[in-house]
Amino acid sequence: MAEERADVVVIGAGIVGAMAAFFAAKSGLKTLVIDRGAVASGTTGAGEGNIMVSDKSPGPELELALISRDLWFDVAEEVGNSFELVAKGGLAIARNNPTTLYEFAESQSRAGVKTRKVEGKEILELEPHMNPNISYGVHYPQDAQCQPMLAAAQILRHVQAAGHKLISHQEVLRIKEAKDSLIIETQDRIIKSNFVINAAGTWAGEIAKRAGSELPIMPRRGFILVTAPLPQYINHKVYDSDYVDNVASSEAELQTSTVIEGTKSGTILIGASRERVGFDRSINVAIIKKLARQATSLFPILSTAQLLRVYNGFRPYSPDHLPVIGPDKNLPRLFHCAGHEGAGIGLSAASGKLIAQIINGEKTLVDPAPFAPARFQESQAKTGVA
Amino acid sequence: MSSTFSKYVIIGAGPAGLSAAATFAKQAIKVSVIDQYQIPGGQYWRHKYGESFPAEEFEFLLSSPFVEWNLETSIWQIEQENGHFLLHLRSAGKTTEMRTEKILVATGAIERSIPIPGWTLPGVITAGGLQSLVKGFDTSPGNSIVLGGSGPFLFPVVESLLDMSNPPTIKGVFEYRSNFRWWRNTLGLIINPEKAFAAIKFLLFLKRQKIRFETGVNISKIEATNSGLTIHLAKKKGSQSIIENVEVAAISYGFTPDLTIPSILKLERKIVFGEESVKVDRNQRGSINDVWAAGEVTGIGGHELAISEGKIAALSMLGKSRSSTISKLNRFRQKVFASGLAKIYAPSKDWMDWSTEDFIICRCEEVKKSEIIDSFKKLGADSARTSKLFTRAGMGMCQGRICHRNVSDLAQRFSDKKTGISPVSRPVGGAVTLGELSD
Numbered sequence: 001m002a003e004e005r006a007d008v009v010v011i012g013a014g015i016v017g018a019m020a021a022f023f024a025a026k027s028g029l030k031t032l033v034i035d036r037g038a039v040a041s042g043t044t045g046a047g048e049g050n051i052m053v054s055d056k057s058p059g060p061e062l063e064l065a066l067i068s069r070d071l072w073f074d075v076a077e078e079v080g081n082s083f084e085l086v087a088k089g090g091l092a093i094a095r096n097n098p099t100t101l102y103e104f105a106e107s108q109s110r111a112g113v114k115t116r117k118v119e120g121k122e123i124l125e126l127e128p129h130m131n132p133n134i135s136y137g138v139h140y141p142q143d144a145q146c147q148p149m150l151a152a153a154q155i156l157r158h159v160q161a162a163g164h165k166l167i168s169h170q171e172v173l174r175i176k177e178a179k180d181s182l183i184i185e186t187q188d189r190i191i192k193s194n195f196v197i198n199a200a201g202t203w204a205g206e207i208a209k210r211a212g213s214e215l216p217i218m219p220r221r222g223f224i225l226v227t228a229p230l231p232q233y234i235n236h237k238v239y240d241s242d243y244v245d246n247v248a249s250s251e252a253e254l255q256t257s258t259v260i261e262g263t264k265s266g267t268i269l270i271g272a273s274r275e276r277v278g279f280d281r282s283i284n285v286a287i288i289k290k291l292a293r294q295a296t297s298l299f300p301i302l303s304t305a306q307l308l309r310v311y312n313g314f315r316p317y318s319p320d321h322l323p324v325i326g327p328d329k330n331l332p333r334l335f336h337c338a339g340h341e342g343a344g345i346g347l348s349a350a351s352g353k354l355i356a357q358i359i360n361g362e363k364t365l366v367d368p369a370p371f372a373p374a375r376f377q378e379s380q381a382k383t384g385v386a
Numbered sequence: 387m388s389s390t391f392s393k394y395v396i397i398g399a400g401p402a403g404l405s406a407a408a409t410f411a412k413q414a415i416k417v418s419v420i421d422q423y424q425i426p427g428g429q430y431w432r433h434k435y436g437e438s439f440p441a442e443e444f445e446f447l448l449s450s451p452f453v454e455w456n457l458e459t460s461i462w463q464i465e466q467e468n469g470h471f472l473l474h475l476r477s478a479g480k481t482t483e484m485r486t487e488k489i490l491v492a493t494g495a496i497e498r499s500i501p502i503p504g505w506t507l508p509g510v511i512t513a514g515g516l517q518s519l520v521k522g523f524d525t526s527p528g529n530s531i532v533l534g535g536s537g538p539f540l541f542p543v544v545e546s547l548l549d550m551s552n553p554p555t556i557k558g559v560f561e562y563r564s565n566f567r568w569w570r571n572t573l574g575l576i577i578n579p580e581k582a583f584a585a586i587k588f589l590l591f592l593k594r595q596k597i598r599f600e601t602g603v604n605i606s607k608i609e610a611t612n613s614g615l616t617i618h619l620a621k622k623k624g625s626q627s628i629i630e631n632v633e634v635a636a637i638s639y640g641f642t643p644d645l646t647i648p649s650i651l652k653l654e655r656k657i658v659f660g661e662e663s664v665k666v667d668r669n670q671r672g673s674i675n676d677v678w679a680a681g682e683v684t685g686i687g688g689h690e691l692a693i694s695e696g697k698i699a700a701l702s703m704l705g706k707s708r709s710s711t712i713s714k715l716n717r718f719r720q721k722v723f724a725s726g727l728a729k730i731y732a733p734s735k736d737w738m739d740w741s742t743e744d745f746i747i748c749r750c751e752e753v754k755k756s757e758i759i760d761s762f763k764k765l766g767a768d769s770a771r772t773s774k775l776f777t778r779a780g781m782g783m784c785q786g787r788i789c790h791r792n793v794s795d796l797a798q799r800f801s802d803k804k805t806g807i808s809p810v811s812r813p814v815g816g817a818v819t820l821g822e823l824s825d
Contacts, residue, residue, distance in 0.1 A: 039766045149775040150776055303824065307823065
């Protein structure tokens with residue numbers, strides 16, 4: 001059994017784990033990142049790379065998103081922008097009555113989001129291939145895009161180059177309390193650490209369980225359609241404003257909305273669906289057809305686009321749609337940074353910085369109360385070693 | 387949405403699929419056969435439209451009342467529900483659905499593409515590509531041809547070329563493996579004597595035709611000049627030579643199972659004769675209930691083995707496995723031979739040393755060898771799949787058909803994680819447009 005020591009162990013080498021490791025390492029903590037698979041082998045590997053402020057209503061999540069969006073560019077400068085980070089901007093459209101969309105945009109604007117109402121011709125200026133019967137929209141210049149798997153990999157490479165460690169293909173089996181540390185056991189390792197950050201995304205609940213705690217994070221499945229490479233027909237991240245309602249919905253059955261964007265390689269990504277079907281990886285043709293139909297109704301030029309690939313991923317979903325960032329209610333050295341649902345990539349930078357600040361007892365970039373894991377956790381009587 | 391039902395479906399109309407269909411027809415049971423191409427025969431029995439069917443014993447199937455033909459039809463997805471399968475088909479610009487209860491997967495093989503410096507030049511094609519042109523259209527893309535690579539497939543291609551009405555000049559046929567390796571298939575040659583005789587006969591034939599044939603020689607590089615291609619040959623012992631003014635270089639390194647449909651069905655795989663193949667039991671049953679697999683997709687073994695397997699699978703589908711004893715004996719004999727061939731012509735990893743770092747491995751996305759190696763050494767990728775996420779190798783139009791195996795070889799050499807061949811995964815089985823999906 002190999003033994004390791006660290007100041008902080010980050011469980012999960014996805015984008016949230018990578019950012020947590022980045023900021024923990026930057027603050028001077030000896031960091032060790034561990035994942036049961038390879039880097040970005042969880043939800044990050046199925047992500048689109050959304051760094052959005054436009055789809056969030058005023059509140060703690062939007063506040064975190066605005067900070068996170070700018071932090072992303074700082075991280076890219078420090079690590080080297082080798083992950084296609086670009087502020088391409090978002091365009092939310094309203095198919096019928098724009099009142100709800102415009103009121104929503106106004107409330108966001110008051111909360112610090114840059115918005116611009118667009119109508120008719122202006123929409124076609126932004127998106128020449130949009131269906132001309134779409135008359136109302138809001139342009140959000142702050143929305144950005146990255147390649148999330150590369151981002152996680154490059155950030156972790158940077159962290160390792162600074163002298164920290166990444167152990168892949170080792171599963172955390174147990175987390176035990178010791179006198180002034182936590183002991184993490186994997187198949188081949190025993191790791192002693194002052195702190196642990198649970199950044200295991202959709203599997204954060206399972207990790208919490210292995211520490212004798214609990215976290216109600218559930219999978220919310222999504223599909224993405226990928227077309228064959230095309231000329232650049234779509235300039236922004238374009239989505240139907242009913243996307244926002246779906247994100248906020250707690251319905252278990254299928255919610256679909258239209259989200260379309262181009263990528264650097266020329267493929268067009270189409271989403272988005274949300275369902276609670278556990279970890280079912282099978283392909284649902286009805287959903288694929290619905291997404292295809294929605295996409296071609298917004299961009300008729302896509303009807304001759306060939307479907308190249310379909311993939312699905314599991315967003316980590318918490319009961320109130322806010323991530324859990326903060327200390328475990330009962331285990332003092334265990335921290336959680338998970339449950340970001342479909343906004344993990346966008347929120348990862350600020351979440352990583354926030355959790356590092358909380359661990360170090362520094363002044364935090366936002367009020368951490370709304371994200372406290374304790375809101376979902378029962379108090380446990382102290383019984384000593386778990 | 388037009389929807390049909392057919393209790394039995396055979397996917398693939400090559401030797402295995404046709405052999406299975408013949409079994410159904412002889413038992414007077416209806417079966418649907420689906421194939422992407424416009425005429426049946428697969429790659430092995432590729433022939434010109436209008437020509438008589440190359441395999442006399444299966445010609446009757448073309449007009450059999452028990453075979454429902456679905457040609458020029460691709461399957462882009464398969465859903466499983468309540469004990470049956472829903473095939474999502476696409477044909478002539480329209481999508482349709484077919485419900486079925488028992489499936490035979492006989493989707494054959496694709497060529498193993500090994501990258502050589504110069505492989506992207508015009509005039510450089512795969513031997514299989516050349517074979518398709520020759521058999522399907524009696525056309526050769528050039529008048530002077532060099533064939534190279536490794537494997538028994540070089541011979542049938544040479545035969546097809548010489549059968550043409552206007553055969554081109556064959557300037558040389560070069561086999562990478564050396565002669566002494568043939569003892570690895572001694573048992574196979576003994577119990578399949580007709581193959582040993584055929585091989586000797588063919589070698590004598592080449593000699594009589596004065597066609598240059600050498601073993602232990604590799605095509606190491608191809609260059610373009612004003613007067614055509616220059617083929618660089620490297621002998622194992624180190625000596626080099628060139629052949630100039632060549633119009634076509636046809637390269638073959640054997641085949642690998644086409645796992646597109648098996649990956650959609652999530653059939654278990656195993657390594658058979660060195661390649662990732664569909665795992666089947668002695669009755670050709672796959673790991674999923676009511677799914678069978680036969681032919682090259684279960685292991686690259688040639689058309690005779692495919693015919694035996696197709697028959698065994700069909701009899702099993704009909705609940706008559708006891709009647710397949712003779713076919714099973716044939717299958718055993720043929721598998722020994724195929725296994726021996728695989729040992730002689732084992733896919734070589736040497737190709738990784740034939741090119742420099744800036745060489746392109748994924749042609750669709752133009753990903754260099756150095757980027758792929760970096761994904762393993764610097765970014766922590768552990769397999770072809772994770773390398774793909776970082777480099778895009780395998781994400782392009784061909785979805786890894788050309789590069790997946792090669793990236794897997796690079797993974798095995800350069801990744802310290804040693805996860806082996808990562809399974810092929812292609813959720814979209816055939817071309818389908820968003821517009822067709824929207825109807």
